[in-house]
Amino acid sequence: MTQIDVRSIEMLRQTGGQQTRILAGVDLSVSPGEFVALEGPSGAGKTSLLSCLAGLDRPTRGVVALDGVDLRTLSPRRLADLRSHSVGLIQQHDNVFSSLSVAENVELPARIRRGRLTRSEIGAALDAVGLRDRAKARPAELSGGERQRVAVARCIANRARLILADEPTESLDRANARQVIALLRDQAARGCTVVMVTHDGEAAAAASRRVRLEQGQIVSDLR
């Protein structure tokens, strides 16, 4: 449901006395409900771009706007609010806290905002990812694929309007990867905007749009 507008962003980093352009003029608009696969070689700047979209990092130049709001105009507090209310982040692995149960992991963003979810909200989200009967389990009792599905359930329960996933299927076998991709696709079909970094051709093919980044620049954008 989130409209993303990235305008001419550049990101410069100082590494070992040398300045490198990690993002070198990126323009990208993503409409609500689009499912974008962000592809490109290692070091291309994919994770950096995702961090800018999440407001976790700031470009050196240029604008990132979510639903027309320029992220530069938001205080750190408001940015954190925006993330906890409407953005779901999914990393390659380690998305769940091992000391919390599955249900507690799903509820975590609500807890961070000092809210609660009802049992039925948590149950419905776990149901959507096929893990209803694992609510009380600890992450250590789950497979890698199940843990990634908990991360998706967290986005669902939290009603994320934007899901930013960084190589979410990288550490999964084919069958589990397919399940996770199908769930992300489902979220996009329900109107959630999804941007997923991936090296997996099959995962990228499931997206409605494929954007390729090389050396900090978009080199192709196919719908």
Ligand SMILES: Nc1ncnc2c1ncn2[C@@H]1O[C@H](COP(=O)(O)OP(=O)(O)O)[C@@H](O)[C@H]1O
């Ligand atoms: N915090 C940082 N400081 C310096 N250089 C960084 C930092 N983060 C990433 N880089 C460099 O920026 C480039 C792009 O990194 P990244 O966005 O992680 O690429 P990708 O996700 O496409 O592999 C790489 O050359 C990486 O070494």
Ligand SMILES: [Mg+2]
């Ligand atoms: Mg990366």
